[in-house]
Amino acid sequence: MKLNLSSGKVDMSHGSGGRAMTNLIQALFVKYLDNDILRQGNDGASFDMPIDMGADRMVMATDGHVISPLFFPGGDIGSLAVHGTVNDVAMMGAKPLYLAAGFILEEGFPLTDLESIVASMASAASAAGVAIVTGDTKVVEKGKGDGVFITTTGVGVVAEGVNVSGDRAQAGDVVLISGSMGDHGIAILSKREHLEFDTAIESDSAALNGLVADMIGAAPQIHCLRDPTRGGLATTLNELAAQSGVGMQLNESAIPVKRQVAAACELLGIDPLYVANEGKLIAICAEEDTVNLLGVMRGHPLGRDAAVIGRVLEDRHHLVQMQTRLGGQRLVDWLVGEQLPRIC
Amino acid sequence: MKLNLSSGKVDMSHGSGGRAMTNLIQALFVKYLDNDILRQGNDGASFDMPIDMGADRMVMATDGHVISPLFFPGGDIGSLAVHGTVNDVAMMGAKPLYLAAGFILEEGFPLTDLESIVASMASAASAAGVAIVTGDTKVVEKGKGDGVFITTTGVGVVAEGVNVSGDRAQAGDVVLISGSMGDHGIAILSKREHLEFDTAIESDSAALNGLVADMIGAAPQIHCLRDPTRGGLATTLNELAAQSGVGMQLNESAIPVKRQVAAACELLGIDPLYVANEGKLIAICAEEDTVNLLGVMRGHPLGRDAAVIGRVLEDRHHLVQMQTRLGGQRLVDWLVGEQLPRIC
Numbered sequence A, B: 001m002k003l004n005l006s007s008g009k010v011d012m013s014h015g016s017g018g019r020a021m022t023n024l025i026q027a028l029f030v031k032y033l034d035n036d037i038l039r040q041g042n043d044g045a046s047f048d049m050p051i052d053m054g055a056d057r058m059v060m061a062t063d064g065h066v067i068s069p070l071f072f073p074g075g076d077i078g079s080l081a082v083h084g085t086v087n088d089v090a091m092m093g094a095k096p097l098y099l100a101a102g103f104i105l106e107e108g109f110p111l112t113d114l115e116s117i118v119a120s121m122a123s124a125a126s127a128a129g130v131a132i133v134t135g136d137t138k139v140v141e142k143g144k145g146d147g148v149f150i151t152t153t154g155v156g157v158v159a160e161g162v163n164v165s166g167d168r169a170q171a172g173d174v175v176l177i178s179g180s181m182g183d184h185g186i187a188i189l190s191k192r193e194h195l196e197f198d199t200a201i202e203s204d205s206a207a208l209n210g211l212v213a214d215m216i217g218a219a220p221q222i223h224c225l226r227d228p229t230r231g232g233l234a235t236t237l238n239e240l241a242a243q244s245g246v247g248m249q250l251n252e253s254a255i256p257v258k259r260q261v262a263a264a265c266e267l268l269g270i271d272p273l274y275v276a277n278e279g280k281l282i283a284i285c286a287e288e289d290t291v292n293l294l295g296v297m298r299g300h301p302l303g304r305d306a307a308v309i310g311r312v313l314e315d316r317h318h319l320v321q322m323q324t325r326l327g328g329q330r331l332v333d334w335l336v337g338e339q340l341p342r343i344c
Helices: A019-033 A077-090 A111-128 A183-192 A209-218 A232-244 A259-268 A287-298 B019-033 B077-090 B111-128 B183-192 B209-218 B232-244 B259-268 B287-298
Strands: A045-048 A055-065 A094-106 A131-140 A148-159 A174-177 A224-226 A247-251 A282-285 A307-313 A320-323 A329-331 B045-048 B055-065 B094-106 B131-140 B148-159 B174-177 B224-226 B247-251 B282-285 B307-313 B320-323 B329-331
Touching: A019 A111, A019 A131, A045 A094, A045 A131, A055 A077, A055 A094, A055 B094, A055 B131, A055 B148, A077 A094, A077 A111, A077 A148, A077 A209, A094 A111, A094 A209, A094 B055, A094 B148, A111 A131, A111 A148, A131 B055, A131 B148, A148 B055, A148 B094, A148 B131, A148 B148, A174 A287, A183 A259, A209 A287, A224 A232, A232 A247, A232 A282, A232 A320, A282 A287, A287 A307, B019 B111, B019 B131, B045 B094, B045 B131, B055 B077, B055 B094, B077 B094, B077 B111, B077 B148, B077 B209, B094 B111, B094 B209, B111 B131, B111 B148, B174 B287, B183 B259, B209 B287, B224 B232, B232 B247, B232 B282, B232 B320, B282 B287, B287 B307
Parallel strands: A094 A131, A247 A320, B094 B131, B247 B320
Antiparallel strands: A045 B055, A055 A148, A055 B045, A094 A148, A174 A282, A174 A307, A224 A282, A247 A307, A320 A329, B055 B148, B094 B148, B174 B282, B174 B307, B224 B282, B247 B307, B320 B329
16 A cells, blocks of 8 residues: 555554555655665664774764654754754764664654655755664554654764763863854744744754864864753753862853844743753863864854853852853752753 | 652653753662663763674664553563664674663653663663663653653674675575564553453563574574564564565464464454564574574573474565465465554
């Protein structure tokens, strides 16, 4: 039975393991994601051990994507599922090579939407220089899922001499970010709440592995990299402070926030420092590497607005503090409770 | 805020990226799955490139688990999520090393059930000799998921000289299975439908990497390995026939099916050859390796009932045919449509 991509819907048979599932895999996944490894057609992917890349360590990261809505200004769950995991691998100081994708589909989901999502994954993967080499498809009954969830897992390699980890921040280090905060979360929220602004706010969803490669090329001794996704900049810096056993002092006026994002945050009563980003990174490096690193970041299209936003301090309480725009001092705590559900 | 494991429930804040999520990760995932690599505490896992294992290829496989019910005779979604992916990696002829686990939790899910599931994953991983080295947690609103979905991804290494793939079956090869068919699917269906039998039917859910290691040790030139999960033996053999461009001739009376499974299948009007297994494998090898391989399989606790069930033939239609118990000949087609939803 041929798959009707234009008006068909996911039904339980697409998760059966039988003929209907094979048709779906061929008509959608293989069609768009085609590569030599995926085409092997086994239940997994087999590839040469990446020992010819000047690497001696490997990295593995996984990320489930449950974003709602599935399509949003600047991307969709497909591109996000590629970017999210490529970025997690890159934040380990690694070069991402291969992705696996696991789909959990809800019965009744339009195949045409699924096709858009898979096509979007394909183009995101191709732009990021990674291949989706294996996958899995499951179907749950209507009302037991929400359209589509995508869990992607990535592997990559770390070049010799690179040692990036969240526990390496030291007193005296400098904290940089690659660009403006809050774009992704506010784009999603605006779409969800049907808010209209003068200028459309787009998600910053992007693959950061190219930027990271440039940064590591210039300063292989970078201490920490992390993307401030769920929980935003504030929570991610608190994670790093706790992991490294240090404190941080930030300067609010140095943190770039786009005018329209700041306006939307004010309207919604949300602090942009707690809003998720999907195409930005935090870097922590020794003071002597700062100028060099900042220059490299600003030279990359995804780091044009890179900025030094603070410093690492000794602090046995591992607090993140910030000098506000008005000159006061405030504590930047972890996100407590829940701000924007299903943002990624 | 401390997590109340005995009476607490998953709430949206456990997916926020903030403090509540960190507490959940520490109190459950790190507690049970603890290992040096997971403890790194980054958004991914970093490990030495496995080049000292006499290996030159790597394997990656992913599997989403949406089984209903979550707890069943012989296992639960946690052990299944480990076994399913360990087996997919092993079926590539590889030694599984590391797993990543992505959880999609439904708001309101009891934390005590989640704890049981994570504990079960830990003991399944430990028994299989693999480590869960990284993970991710997302939460969706009540009614947008179904308790818990777990997507696991595994990586492993293939020893030099091993070349197992679904496209390597050749006319003249012999088809073996490692044991009885249908146990997993019937165990799930019985629990779901509240069927009572004289003897409880248990899932065969098990990690097959130990059995595969023994088989590859004895006959490194095995052509194909695959686990007959969704779609059962019939569908999996059709997949292999299509992938290799061959036909197959089976002998029904050689296919082991437990007495109580056969009885349940008769009662339910289901053919055991289409019922999912989670602890069995199909092996296809050259005729001269058969006796050796069968001996090794029968010497392993998970292969005691191993049997030769058929042969590979030239057939440009790639049909799987079977001599029935009564001496007739029937076509064993792909599973069409849907038999047992959410069986894994």
